[in-house]
Amino acid sequence: MPIERQTVSVPHLGGSTVAYAFARAYDPGKPTLVLVNSFSTSVELYRAQFADDAVNDAANLLAIELYGHGDTRATWRQFTYWDSAVANLQVLDALGIARAFVLGTSQGGWVAARMAMLAPDVVQGILPLGTSMDDESERSRELGCWDGVAFCTPAIDDLAAPVGDDWVVPTEFVDAVLGAGFGADTSDDERAFWHAEHQRNYTGDDGRHRLRTASINLRDRDGLHARLDDVRCPVRWLQGTADQVYSVANAEEEIRLFVNVPEAELQVVEGGQHFLSSTHPKDVNAAAVEFIGRWA
Template sequence: METKFISLTSGITAAYRQAPANPNPANPTLVLLHSFLTSLELYGPQFNNSKLTSKVNLLAIDEIGHGKTKGPTGWSYWTTAQMVLDLTDALDIPKVYALGTSQGGFIVSRMAILRPDKVLGIIPIGSSVYAETEDTRELGCWNAPQVFPPWYRALYSPGPNSTFEAPSFFSDDLIDVGFGDVVTKEQHAYWTQSIRDTYRGDEGRKKMLMCTTCLGDRDSLEFRLPEITCPVLIPHGTKDRVYSVALAEKYAKLFTSAPSVLLKVIDEGQHFLSASHPKETDEIVLNWILDCEGKRLAYK
């Protein structure tokens, strides 16, 4: 599938991909948002699933600071959420479902808060609604305060660093926790090279530093979740090494204004669940969207 570009009024040039190439206006649209330091390429299995693309229009987007999207030097997940909403407006897509893996899940929740009129449902996968705290670590989530200091040290520079290359431990750590023990040699090689190519030179260093800062310093949505009024689907893997099933069970209860909240735990599923278990994930997502559409159209 061809990657396309669109210039938005915010000054951002967003990279995106659609399947089918000519979306069916009768089908619902599902926005796909990727995880930290990856890109829209994370959703290759979904773009190759003809059963999914025959019933749902897919729209995968490179987030700010990632892939081929060109954006500001400083941003937050709120900025990216607004960019995604602007992009769908520019493409004349009136309403969307939004799926996000890990940090993509942070973004889809913010989209639903910003534009409840546009977002029909959200699907945070392997994600969280909290900041990184001692409470989340007690529920079996990753130890962010232990991870972030060496990341920041590797990315800081007192002046321009034109020879910067992304340290290999970034890609190694990402691949290890994202794909777990089901990673293939091809996946490992692809994402290692992708991170190396995307975050090169001083511009790449600054972008990578901002991605890391955005992840580590994000705000909690704990007290804003009642603002989300659309259905919520939470697929979560039992082998997710970043955010635990216990965390997902806890935050699922906070969507008090959502008409429905469904937590689907997938046995042996990894943090990048749509990549480690695409068949199971796609089936759950497709059935849920079709069910939501049936109920929505029945009440129109």
């Protein structure tokens, strides 16, 4: 069954309707773990976490869809990762949640870091998965990370012209994302699921524009290296050895940039792919339970 989304209104970007989902009924007596999705995905990225009793016993799971993703919409048509970080914090405020941990996959990792910088009194700890804190730099490519400029630019160019109401995101685009995220062994069922989810989310000219802006953000984002000393909360970074997008070598360098946190730990997951929460949920879920138990 699809994850049931709700929406909440927040003031950012001229007024926004942000889509979110709780795994179970909210319990104010437990910590909250915000889940931030990767590029072009949705709250459905965290099905394995929503289904796990141990994680749900440890925390309220709250998945929030970023600008340009899922059912989240804004009045203003342009957005960046900073905007998504602000909107996520406004969602927490609107839901009456004073403090939370944040777990983010890929782009969700740097949104988590941005949330921690913007609201150190709110964010109790971050769990970046399969991510980078850099821009799409030559430095990161030399450390074995992908060429995000080469990956994103053709799609940005292809999505430049307005389209009709009958447009849906091409399956070739989705397959490229799935290949980078899940690796070559994506099952037929998983592939079919994400084809349908992408084609539900990205339809018509509004869908084209949101996907293009999300692609521009991925390619042209600002790096965070000089800002990471403003993160004050504990960090547990999980990085897979089979990640085709960001490398363990990059993570080993960048974890050392969190110089003002109580603890910054890198956990390497053998065989882990880029969408680590989906491909290796046992590792991710166990790490989240331990981390929250230690720092809540």
